[in-house]
Amino acid sequence: MSAETASAAPVRSRRRSALGWVALAGGLLLAALVGGTLVYGGYTQRAILDPESAGSDGTRAVVRVLEQHGVSVTIARDRAAAERALAGGKTTLVLRDAPMLSDDALRDLTGRARHVVLVEPRSRALDVLLDGSSLGGFSPDLSASPECGVPAAANAGAAHVGELLRPADGVEGCYPVDGEFGLLQSEGVDGRTVTALDGLSVLTNSSLPVDGNAALALGVLGQTDTLVWYVPSLSDADQGTAAPTLGDLTPAWVTPAMLLLLTAALAAAIWRGRRFGPLVAERLPVTVRAAETTEGRARLYASSKDAAHALDELRRAARSRVGRLLGLTARTSPHDIADAVAQRLDADRARVRGILVDDIPRTDRELVAAADRLRDLEESVRAAVRTEGTTR
Structure with a gap:
């Protein structure tokens, strides 16, 4: 796309938006004119016995x-x-x-x-x-x-x-x-x-x-x-003969009673809205370890009986840790991480991919077994990295 085409697109968009608002304003103006003509042109019934009303009760x-x-x-x-x-x-x-x-x-x-x-x-x-x-x-x-x-x-x-x-x-x-x-x-x-x-x-x-x-x-x-x-x-109406207002018809005690009720309501709102000390005892912000949030989400998935999502949460965290151990970037795909782990451990690639990516548990028992395999795999990678560093 050329620079001229890219600059013309926003102009056309603004023009269409402006035309839409103009059309809306024109429609509202037309409706107002038609309504005013009907009301003030005598085509609608103004009142009963009105000499300018063409309605059935007009005259x-x-x-x-x-x-x-x-x-x-x-x-x-x-x-x-x-x-x-x-x-x-x-x-x-x-x-x-x-x-x-x-x-x-x-x-x-x-x-x-x-x-x-x-x-x-x-x-x-x-x-x-x-x-x-x-x-x-x-x-x-x-x-x-x-x-x-x-x-x-x-x-x-x-x-x-x-x-x-x-x-x-x-x-x-x-x-x-x-x-x-x-x-x-x-x-x-x-x-x-x-x-x-x-x-x-x-x-x-x-x-x-x-x-x-x-x-x-x-x-x-x-x-x-x-x-x-x-x-x-x-x-x-003659002066002094006009219909009494709401204030004229209201007893004298109503206004003080309303003021008292409003004051009581305001006092109750302040009383109920008071905070007796801080909501949290420790100072914020609180540092929460990533492992705790991961485990917490996994427990939520487990309690909702969604084993697949619970395992995905554990796998995401495990892949991140394993990737750092192997010196991989954060953008490395899950399959590439699994291949790198299989190569480092000299293990079957399909089996490692199943543990880190592909296996789908359907029951809580399968979820526990998959989590155990995931933990064992991570420990094996840690041990391999530690051993390699010691040998060097």
Whole structure:
């Protein structure tokens, strides 16, 4: 391989790695763009009764129908925007349940509109805006006749009824079911009206085409040329009326108790984690003879009934010692060591190779016999080397 080829290989590798990271970043960016388009483009359901939601429980269809009939619809997603849109006064206000608003704030906001429609009536809003009316049960029969003098209901005819309401004195009820009503309306001396109905049964995208729901929706919501659809936000809460925080709801004794428990846990951790003196009595590092480690590994192999590995460990150590006795290097192969031993002892080469390399014991008895032969062979080499040195 040339120098240019060797230097170009790492460059290509880095280039491929960089391209991989670029492709990954591009894929993540594309997924984020698609997700943002789906979420913020109106293709997913935002919330129940949301005027921009195309889901089955959304109300975008009724907004489109109102706009086709000449009604200008403004969607206000906070209280300030709703108040600005209601500045003209001759406006219809569609109001969902707004538990974050105080009673005074609720009266002030609805007082700015000519007509108010409660599409998610709750007990407090009914009590404040409909002179003490309240929630009732639920209609077992989804369709009911108006049987009242409210023009929007009378012109629409039969419509779906879900949640039922109980009217207070002076409040007219429509769509009666067992003494309760599917729609309530109160009209003031100045012509202002407050209407309450179950929007989930009448106004949603899935329920609008059923019976006279569309006509009822147009009659109730299309009373003026402009309509403000207020979607309450948690930030609309009056000062002093916001929902209590976890700290406000927690008793005073909880914080000191938690601090005491944390202190006790820390003290227990320190107590249990203390070391009473050194773990090892002798100073480290400790010198361990190679023979001890070899024998220890051999015992482990023997206890696991792996005779072959135990003998291999003994052979490795024996070959190393014999090689040093014969002046061989550490890189000399096991077979060459066996041949050198056979030559020095003038012994059968195959037998020496069997002792130092080839023999495979299958039982503990064969392992002991092989270890004895290995020891005897090593002693014979030592004796031969000693004798040769003495003769010289």
